[in-house]
Amino acid sequence: MTAITIDRVARTFGSVRAVDGVSLDVRDGEFFTLLGPSGCGKTTLLRMVAGFCELDEGRILFGDARIDPLPPHRRNTGMVFQNYAVFPNLTVGDNVAYGLRARRVPRAEMASRVARALKLVQLDGYAQRWPHQLSGGQLQRVAIARAVVIEPHVLLLDEPLSNLDAKLRVEMRGEIRRLQKLLGITVLYVTHDQEEALAISDRIAVMRGGRVEQIADPRAIYERPQTPFVASFVGTTNLIEGTVRSRAGDRIEVAFGGGIIQARGEAAAGAKVVLSLRPEALRLMNAGEAPPAGWASLNGTLGEVEYLGPVTRFAVTLPGGALLRLMALAPPASPGASVAYDPQRVVVMGATS
Amino acid sequence: MRHLVGRHAFPLAVGAIAVAFLTLFFLLPLIKVFGASVLDSTGTRFTLANYVSVLSNPFFLTGLTNSLVIAVAAAICAVLTGVPFAFCLARMAIGGKAVLLALAALPLVLPSFVSAYALVLLFGRSGIVTGFLQSLGIPFDSLYGAKGIVAVYTLTLYPYVALPVIAAFKSVDGSVEEAAQNLGASRPRVLRTVTLPLVLPSILAGGLLVLIEALENFGVPFVLAEDRPILSVEAYKLFVGETTDNPASAGVLGVLLVVCTVIALLIQRAVLARRSFSTGTRRSAAVMPVSVSARRLGAAYCWTLVGLALVPFAAVVVISFLRFSGPVLQGGFSLDNFAQLFAHSYRPLTNTLLLATLAACGATIIGVPIGYIVVRHRSRLSALIDIVATSPFAVAGTVLGIGLVMAYSGGFLILTGTAAIMVLAYMVRKLPFSVRSAGAILHQIDPSLEEASVNLGVPPALTFWRITVPLMLGGIVGGFVLTFVTVASELSATIVLYSGQWTTMTVAMFQALEGTSAGIAAAAATVLIICTVLPVALVYRLLRRHELSMM
Numbered sequence: 031m032t033a034i035t036i037d038r039v040a041r042t043f044g045s046v047r048a049v050d051g052v053s054l055d056v057r058d059g060e061f062f063t064l065l066g067p068s069g070c071g072k073t074t075l076l077r078m079v080a081g082f083c084e085l086d087e088g089r090i091l092f093g094d095a096r097i098d099p100l101p102p103h104r105r106n107t108g109m110v111f112q113n114y115a116v117f118p119n120l121t122v123g124d125n126v127a128y129g130l131r132a133r134r135v136p137r138a139e140m141a142s143r144v145a146r147a148l149k150l151v152q153l154d155g156y157a158q159r160w161p162h163q164l165s166g167g168q169l170q171r172v173a174i175a176r177a178v179v180i181e182p183h184v185l186l187l188d189e190p191l192s193n194l195d196a197k198l199r200v201e202m203r204g205e206i207r208r209l210q211k212l213l214g215i216t217v218l219y220v221t222h223d224q225e226e227a228l229a230i231s232d233r234i235a236v237m238r239g240g241r242v243e244q245i246a247d248p249r250a251i252y253e254r255p256q257t258p259f260v261a262s263f264v265g266t267t268n269l270i271e272g273t274v275r276s277r278a279g280d281r282i283e284v285a286f287g288g289g290i291i292q293a294r295g296e297a298a299a300g301a302k303v304v305l306s307l308r309p310e311a312l313r314l315m316n317a318g319e320a321p322p323a324g325w326a327s328l329n330g331t332l333g334e335v336e337y338l339g340p341v342t343r344f345a346v347t348l349p350g351g352a353l354l355r356l357m358a359l360a361p362p363a364s365p366g367a368s369v370a371y372d373p374q375r376v377v378v379m380g381a382t383s
Numbered sequence: 384m385r386h387l388v389g390r391h392a393f394p395l396a397v398g399a400i401a402v403a404f405l406t407l408f409f410l411l412p413l414i415k416v417f418g419a420s421v422l423d424s425t426g427t428r429f430t431l432a433n434y435v436s437v438l439s440n441p442f443f444l445t446g447l448t449n450s451l452v453i454a455v456a457a458a459i460c461a462v463l464t465g466v467p468f469a470f471c472l473a474r475m476a477i478g479g480k481a482v483l484l485a486l487a488a489l490p491l492v493l494p495s496f497v498s499a500y501a502l503v504l505l506f507g508r509s510g511i512v513t514g515f516l517q518s519l520g521i522p523f524d525s526l527y528g529a530k531g532i533v534a535v536y537t538l539t540l541y542p543y544v545a546l547p548v549i550a551a552f553k554s555v556d557g558s559v560e561e562a563a564q565n566l567g568a569s570r571p572r573v574l575r576t577v578t579l580p581l582v583l584p585s586i587l588a589g590g591l592l593v594l595i596e597a598l599e600n601f602g603v604p605f606v607l608a609e610d611r612p613i614l615s616v617e618a619y620k621l622f623v624g625e626t627t628d629n630p631a632s633a634g635v636l637g638v639l640l641v642v643c644t645v646i647a648l649l650i651q652r653a654v655l656a657r658r659s660f661s662t663g664t665r666r667s668a669a670v671m672p673v674s675v676s677a678r679r680l681g682a683a684y685c686w687t688l689v690g691l692a693l694v695p696f697a698a699v700v701v702i703s704f705l706r707f708s709g710p711v712l713q714g715g716f717s718l719d720n721f722a723q724l725f726a727h728s729y730r731p732l733t734n735t736l737l738l739a740t741l742a743a744c745g746a747t748i749i750g751v752p753i754g755y756i757v758v759r760h761r762s763r764l765s766a767l768i769d770i771v772a773t774s775p776f777a778v779a780g781t782v783l784g785i786g787l788v789m790a791y792s793g794g795f796l797i798l799t800g801t802a803a804i805m806v807l808a809y810m811v812r813k814l815p816f817s818v819r820s821a822g823a824i825l826h827q828i829d830p831s832l833e834e835a836s837v838n839l840g841v842p843p844a845l846t847f848w849r850i851t852v853p854l855m856l857g858g859i860v861g862g863f864v865l866t867f868v869t870v871a872s873e874l875s876a877t878i879v880l881y882s883g884q885w886t887t888m889t890v891a892m893f894q895a896l897e898g899t900s901a902g903i904a905a906a907a908a909t910v911l912i913i914c915t916v917l918p919v920a921l922v923y924r925l926l927r928r929h930e931l932s933m934m
Contacts, residue, residue, distance in 0.1 A: 082834055103837045103846075115835035119853045129839030173835075180839060 032092045032183040032216055033058045034079065039088030040240075041074060048074045050240035051088070056184075056218060057232075061210050063219045065227040066237035067263065072220045073188055075237075079218060080109050080186050092183045103132075108177030109186040113193060114169040116161045122148070122172050123157030129180035147179035150209065167198050174209070184216045191226065203230050224264045228252060236260045258379055261306040268307040268354050271381060274299050282378070287350030291371075292326045295378035302381035311375040312356035314344050317366030327370045330354065335361070393844070394760040397752040401768045404749055409775060409811045412786025413641070419634030419789060437635040446612030447639060453529055453604075453613070454597040454643075457536035461593040464537055465544030466586055468688050471681035472545075473552035475673060478682065484549075486689045487542050492865070492915050493696055494872030494889065495539040496602025497908040501695030502526055502535060503606060504702055504901060511702075511712065531607045536597045538692040543596065544589035551585035552578070584654055591651035595644050599779035601875030602889075606896060614640045619781045619879060622788075630789065637782035644777040696912055703909040707902030720906035724891065730884070731891040732910060735871050738802060738887065739914075742809035743867040749810065750817025751859055755851075757818065758825040773815040780875030783808055788879060800882040808876040813866040820865070824858025825851075864922050868915040888914065 034056040041049045049071045056062040064072035077083040079090055081102030090098040097105050108129075117125050126147050130140045148154050151171035161169060170190060177185060187206070191199045207230050210217050221227050227234050228248040235245045236259070244256045255261035258269050272286030274297045284291045284303060297303050313325075314332070321327045333345040333353075342361045346354045346369050354369055423430040437443045468487070472480060490498075505512045506526040516522075526534065555578055563573045604613035614636055622633035673681075703720050706713040725732070750772070757769040775783070787808055791798035798804040828851065836846040852859075874889045881890050892907035 080834075080838055082837075101837075101842070102834075103840050103842050106840070107838060109835065109838040111831040111835060113829055113831060115829060115831040117832060117835070117850060119850075128836065128841075132840035176835075176839065 033060075034062075034184055034216060034218065035091040036075070036079070037089050037091070039075070039078060039085055039090065041078065041083060041086050047240045049078065052237075052240070052242055053088075054235055054242060054245055056216060059214045059216055061207065061217045061219065061230060061232045063221060063227045063231040063234045064237055065221060065224060065234050065264070067222060070237040071240040072222075072237050076186055076188055076218060076220045079184070080107050081105050106180070106183050107186050108180055108182035108184075110170075110173045110177050110188065110190045112189045114166075114173040116164075116169050116172050116176075118161050120161075121157065122153065122159045122161065122164070125161070125172055126157075126176045126179050128176065133180065143179055147175040150178070150212075151175045151205075166194055167202065170194065170202060174206070178209070178213060178215070182215075184218055185210070187217065187219045189221055190219075191221070192223075199226070206230065228264070236263060238263075253377075255306060255377060256379065258304045258306070261377060261379065266309060266355070268309070268312075268356075270305045270307065270352060272303060272305060274301045274303055281373070284378075286352065288330070288348030288352045289328060289350075291328070291376060292373040293376035293378050294374055297378055297380075304379045304381050306377040306379065307354065307371060308375070309343070309355050309357040311372060312354065313370045314346070314356055314358060314362055314365055315368045315370050316362045316364050317368075319362075319366070319368070321368075321370035324374075325370045325372050327368050328354070329368050332365055332367050335365075337361075393847075394756040394762070394765065397756050398764050398768060401749065401753050401772060405768075405771050405811070405814075408787065408807045409771070409778075409783070412783060412790045413778065414786075415789035416634045416637045416641075416782055416786040419630045420638045422631070424631070433631045433635045437632055437639075442612055443617065443632075443636065446614050446617050446636070449529070449608075449611055450598055450614040450640070451643065453532050453536070454594045456529070456533045457540065457597040458590040458594040460533060460537040461541045461544045462586055462590045464688060465541040465589065466548055466582075468541070468685055469545045469548035469552055471685050473549045475678055475681045477678060477685065483685055483689055486693060487545055489916070489919075490539045490692045491542050492868045492872070492919050493539070494602065494874070494908070494911050494915070495535060495600065496606050496874060496889075497699055497872075497892075497911060498539050498692075498695040499531070499535045499603040499606040500892075500896065500904060500908060501699045501702075502531055504905065505695070505698060506531075527607055527609050528611055532604055532613075535603050535607065535695075536593070536600070538695070539603075540593045540596055541688070541692070543592045544586065547585045547589050548582060551582040555581050587654045588651055591647050591654070594647045595651075595777055598640065598644050598647070599777075599781075599875065601779070601781050601878065602893075605893075614643075615779050615781050615875065618779075618785065619875075622781075622785045622879065630785075633785055637779070637785055640779050640782055641777070644779065648774070648777040699905050699908045700912060703902070703905035705902070705905075707900065712901075720902035721910075723900070724895075724903050724906040724910070731886050731888045731907075732914075734802075734885055735888040735911075735914060738805055738809065738885070739867045739870040741802075741806045742813065742870045743863045745806060745810040746813045746817045746866045747859060747863050750814050750862070751821040751855070753814075754818045754821025754825060755847075758822050759830065769818070772818050775812050776815050778812075780808070780812060780873065780877075781879055783811060784876040784879030787876075799880075800885075802885050805877060805880050805885060808880055809866075809870045809873060812873070812876060813869060816866050816869070817859075817862040820858050820862030821855065824855050828854050860922060864918050868918055871914045872911055 036052055036054050036056075038051050038053050039049055040047065040051050052071070052075060064075060066072045074083055078085055078098070081097075081100065085098050088098075089096055092105075117128065120128065123144055126144045127140055130143060135143070144157065145154065148156060151174050153168065153171050153175065156164070156168070161172070164172065173190070190206070191202055194202060203226055219230065228251070231248055233245060233247050234251050236243045236251060238259050244251060244260045246254070251260065251264055255264065261267050262269060270286050270291065272284040272291065275283045275285040275290065277283075277297070277299050280294045280296065282293050282295050282297055284293060284305060286305075291305055293305060295303070315321065315327070328348060330346040330348040333347055336343040341357050341359055344356050344358070344365070346356065346367065348354060356369060420433055421429055421431065423432065471477060472483060503526075504510055507513060508527075559581075560573050560577055563577045564570070568576065599615060601615045601619065604616050608616060618633050618636035618640065621636065622630060704716050704718070706715045706717045706719060753768060753772050756765045787804055788799050791804060798807070832850055832854070833843075833846050836850045837843055841849060872889060874893065877887055877889055878893060881887060888907055888911050892904050892911065895904035895907055
C-alpha cells in the first residue's frame, strides 16, 4: 500500500514524444485509471512505473522512495498483462508461487499464501491444473492471483479485460474492484474503454498525445470535462464552437452559426469557446410545447430517428448546418423540431486545442 | 541511460562474440578467396589477369554456363513438381496427409549425393536397370550429365518449394476466394487470378532457394557430371590440384560461384520484402470440393512424387546388403559390404558422429543467443548480425573450405588438418539453421512472459534461464538435430578440409565412389542414411512443428 508520485516524466521514441512531461499523484489505496485512445502514452507510463521503459526525464516515487533508478525486478510491483502472460510451462500453483520463490518465502508459508491467493480469485482447487486447460477468464484470475500474492507496493493492470468477451468483462471488472477494496491496495489501471474507466475508478487521468488532459473522479470527468477532447472521448456529446456574445454574472450567451445558446460560465464577452451538450441533457419537445422553467430552446429540423430499445436517438439539424444528437427514454408523441436544454448543464470550455 | 551496462550487457556480449566468430571464420576466409583471385602469382600485386585467363578458357566458361543452366532448370522443375504437390496437400481431401508431409520433408535431411549415386547404381552405364533393359534389347541412354543432375536436384530439393507453398496455400484467406466466386469467377479463374498471385511470393522464394542449393552443391555433380565442368567441382579440383595446384584460378571460380548465389539471394530477399499480401484475421481456406477421380489423381501424384524422391535411398539400402565382387553384382544378401567398409576402422563413423555433435553444439551455443538478440533486442547491430549470420547459405561449402585453408594454413592460427577447422566450417555453414529456428520459436513466445517474470522479482539473466530457455527448448532441440543430420551428410566443405585421421562417412563414401567397389559405397550410404533418419525420427514430433517456420 503505497502512494505513487509521477513527476514531470517524459520519454521520446524516435521523433515521437510518447510521454510528454506527465505529473500525477496516485493516493495510497486508490484505484487510479489512465484512460485514452491507443498511442496516447498510457501503457508507456504504466511500463515506466513497472520499470520496463526507461525515463528520459522526471522521476517516479513510491511513498517517499524514488524507484525509477531501480531495475524492474527490484520494484515490487504486481503487473497484470493484457494477454495474461501466464507461464505455459508451469502449473497454476507454480505460476502463483513464482514471485514467492524469487523472494525465498519459506515452503510452508508459500503453500498457504498460494492457496489463499487462489481462493481470493475463486480458483481454489486449480493449483495442479495447467494453463492450457483454463479459459480466458480463468487465466485472467491466475494472472491477478500471481500479481497480488507477492503483496506488491502497487498493482499495475494493462488493459486486463480487453481479451475477454463483453459479458465476462463486466463481471471481471466488478471482481477486480471488489478485490482492490478488500486488499486496500493501490491500483494503476490502463484502459481505452471509457465506460470501464467510469465504472471502476476512484479517479481517472484522461491522456492524449503523451499529455494528461484532465485528472478527476469519474463524475467530474463526465459532467465537467475541461477540454473538448475529454468531453468527446468520454461518452458522446455535441460540441459546438461559438463566441461569447454577452455576459451577466455567470450567465453567458454564446453565438454560433445556428443562433444563440445560453450557458453558465466565466468566459468574457468576445472569447471563443466550445460548448458540450450531452445527448441526454437535451429534450426534443412536442410540437407547440414550451420548455420547462429555467430551460431554453433551439429550433431546427428533425432528421433521422433511431429506435434503440431502451432509448431513442434523434438528430436535429440547426440553422447553419450544425447537427445536434439527442436521446430520450420515450419518443415524444408528436415530435416537433424544437430542442430544449438546461443552460446549467451546458459545459463551457476554452476554444484552444 | 543509467542502466546502460546492466541492461545492454547481454546483447553487447552476444554481438561481440557473433561479430568475432563470423569475422574470423566466415568473412576472413571469403576475403582470402577474393584476395587470391585478384592477386598475381607473387601474391603482392593487384591484377585481373586471373579472371581474364579463367573467363577466356572455354572449359571454365562452359562450367559457368553449365552450373547456371542446371541450377535454373532444377529450380523450374522443383517449382513445377512442388507447387501441384503443395496444392493437392493443402486443398484436397486426400488421405494420409500427415505421413505425406513427413515423407516430403525427408529428402531435405538425406544426403543428396546418395540419391545421385543410387541413380548411377540403377541407371548408370553398368547400372542394374540399364543392364536389365539392354538385356531385353531396349536401348537406354544412361543418366549422366545435366539431365541426371537436374532430376536428382528436382527430387531432393522440391520440398524447399513444396513446404512453404503448402503453408502459403493454407494461409490464403478463404473469404477472399469466396468473394471472387461471388463476383462470378469460375473456380479455375479464382485459382488463376486470386489464389496463385497470393502464393506467388512463396513459390519464388522456394524456387530461388533451390537455385542457390543447386549452384553450391558439390556431391551430385561430382557423381553425375563425369567430364562436364561444373563450377563447384572445378573449384575443388583446381584447389586440391588434381592437375596443378592453382589457388588463383580456384579463387576466381569461388568468387564467381559466390557472386551467382549472392545475386540469387538478393533476388529472393527483394521478392520476400515485397510480400505484403498478409491480411489481418483470416478464415482458413476451404478444402476444394473436387470429383472423386480428380482427388484420386491428386493423391496418386503426391504419393508418386514422394515415392520417387525416396526410392533411390531405399534402393541404396537394399543394394548395400547385396553381395558384390568389385563393381559387379553377384546376387544374394550379405553383410560383406559393411564388413569391408569398417575393415580398417570404425573411425569414419565415430568421426562423423563426433564432429556432427560438436558442430551442432557449437552452432546452437552461438546461434541461439544470436537468434535471441535479433528478435528481442532490435538494433542496427543485431540487424547486421542477422544478415551476416544467415548468409553462409549463399556460400558454397567448397569455397568456404578453400577460404578456411587459405586463412589458417599459416600465420597466427594454424588449423589445417585438424578437427577444429572442420567443426568451425560446419558451424558457420549451419549457423543460419540455429539462428532461424531460435528466432522462429521466439516469435511465438510473447515478450510479456519474460516481463511478467522480471516483474515478479526474478532478474533478467535468471528469467532467461527459467522461462525463456524452457519455452524455447523445442526449437533449440529441433535446430540442434537439423544441424546434426545436415553436418553428418555434409560433403562439399569436408572434402576440402578433411585429413586422413578425420575421414568422415561422407568422405569414406566419396573414396569408395572414386574406387571401384560399389558395395562399399552403398554400405557407407546406408550408414549415412541411418545417421540422418534415426535422429530425425526420434524428434519428429518436435521437428514437425518447426520445419515449416524455418523454411
